Amino acid sequence: MIIVFFIKTATASAVPLDSILSSENLQKITENLNDLENYHGVRVIFDVTDSDGSIFGESLYDFVLKGLQRGPNRNWNVLVFYNVKKNQLRFVTYAHCSLGEENLAKIKGTSPVQDVLNSPSPSNEDISKMFLFISDELRNLILTSINSSSTCNIEITHKLKLKSNEYAVPDSVLKAIYSVIMDKSWEESNPGGFYVSQNFIPGETFDFLPFVTSDKKKFISLLEEKTKFSDKEIESYYKILTTEGNIVLIEDYPDDYLFHERIHEIIHKELTEEERNLLSNKKISDFDPLLSANLPEFTLVPAALRLTLSTGNWQEIYAYMAQYEKYPSSQDYTRYIDKEVYDSFSSNYPEEYKIYKKVFNLALR
Numbered sequence: 419m420i421i422v423f424f425i426k427t428a429t430a431s432a433v434p435l436d437s438i439l440s441s442e443n444l445q446k447i448t449e450n451l452n453d454l455e456n457y458h459g460v461r462v463i464f465d466v467t468d469s470d471g472s473i474f475g476e477s478l479y480d481f482v483l484k485g486l487q488r489g490p491n492r493n494w495n496v497l498v499f500y501n502v503k504k505n506q507l508r509f510v511t512y513a514h515c516s517l518g519e520e521n522l523a524k525i526k527g528t529s530p531v532q533d534v535l536n537s538p539s540p541s542n543e544d545i546s547k548m549f550l551f552i553s554d555e556l557r558n559l560i561l562t563s564i565n566s567s568s569t570c571n572i573e574i575t576h577k578l579k580l581k582s583n584e585y586a587v588p589d590s591v592l593k594a595i596y597s598v599i600m601d602k603s604w605e606e607s608n609p610g611g612f613y614v615s616q617n618f619i620p621g622e623t624f625d626f627l628p629f630v631t632s633d634k635k636k637f638i639s640l641l642e643e644k645t646k647f648s649d650k651e652i653e654s655y656y657k658i659l660t661t662e663g664n665i666v667l668i669e670d671y672p673d674d675y676l677f678h679e680r681i682h683e684i685i686h687k688e689l690t691e692e693e694r695n696l697l698s699n700k701k702i703s704d705f706d707p708l709l710s711a712n713l714p715e716f717t718l719v720p721a722a723l724r725l726t727l728s729t730g731n732w733q734e735i736y737a738y739m740a741q742y743e744k745y746p747s748s749q750d751y752t753r754y755i756d757k758e759v760y761d762s763f764s765s766n767y768p769e770e771y772k773i774y775k776k777v778f779n780l781a782l783r
């Protein structure tokens with residue numbers, strides 16, 4: 419097995435492990451990692467960079483890029499991410515609870531690791547020792563965790579059941595309403611779900627004006643053009659999509675889509691106005707302190723998701739945070755929220771965080 423990896427971006431350069439580690443240590447580490455992968459199906463990857471980016475966003479990006487959040491034993495996969503230039507170390511796991519934060523913190527807090535992190539310029543020999551120590555400790559931790567029932571259960575075993583106000587409809591139906599509301603082409607419209615907080619495509623408002631087509635008419639003619647639905651079917655989809663309080667999803671919706679839309683519903687229906695005001699006063703930059711640090715490559719919320727958040731409703735940040743907290747594997751390297759965001763949110767905005775947690779817990783019902 420090859421344990422030297424490269425980050426495939428222009429700004430981060432990976433440092434080959436054999437340029438730092440002694441060949442003896444490298445061999446021992448490789449044996450440890452091979453054993454974990456071959457006999458226990460757990461992947462542990464060591465990655466060393468010397469980039470100027472934030473270790474937070476960069477390490478999570480790397481974790482998802484390498485697909486460590488996937489696979490049957492993903493609960494126990496670990497990325498050991500070390501920035502040699504900044505002398506910073508981070509462990510990334512699939513879910514925050516999988517190997518236990520205290521266990522990982524304990525490894526990080528022990529002397530072979532602390533000796534390196536506290537040194538202004540650690541020697542390669544010390545770094546080499548640190549890596550060997552970490553690989554031994556992680557191996558022990560993983561072997562105990564795998565057989566323990568106390569690790570968190572994060573598997574999605576079956577589909578969430580739809581409630582009476584929740585519908586799964588053909589993809590083209592959601593495509594049509596998205597295209598009308600957002601004024602996008604058919605090809606650009608690929609929504610996964612929708613919470614109906616109000617009727618977004620009224621039929622009557624402009625009907626008395628000549629030459630003005632109502633959004634309802636646009637929606638209907640789009641479906642007539644693109645699908646073979648009968649008038650009756652189209653009318654029933656229109657009703658579903660315009661009835662306030664409904665959640666509408668694509669036919670083959672993953673659970674995390676439904677969970678995301680339920681967050682919108684709960685914020686809309688179950689929070690007091692005061693609570694909603696508190697949440698809506700927060701800007702994306704409040705969640706990502708690195709935004710102002712001029713580090714566009716590896717921020718805590720990557721560019722594609724940031725664009726969604728900045729063009730969408732203020733509620734999107736909470737909906738995505740909840741979605742990724744409950745279903746971490748629904749993240750990929752273009753769309754994720756780093757754990758650091760949750761940590762800084764909870765410590766800097768405890769009141770707002772309490773409301774977020776209330777919404778999150780209500781969605782678990």
Ligand SMILES: [Zn+2]
Pocket residue numbers: 678682734737
């Ligand atoms: Zn949303």
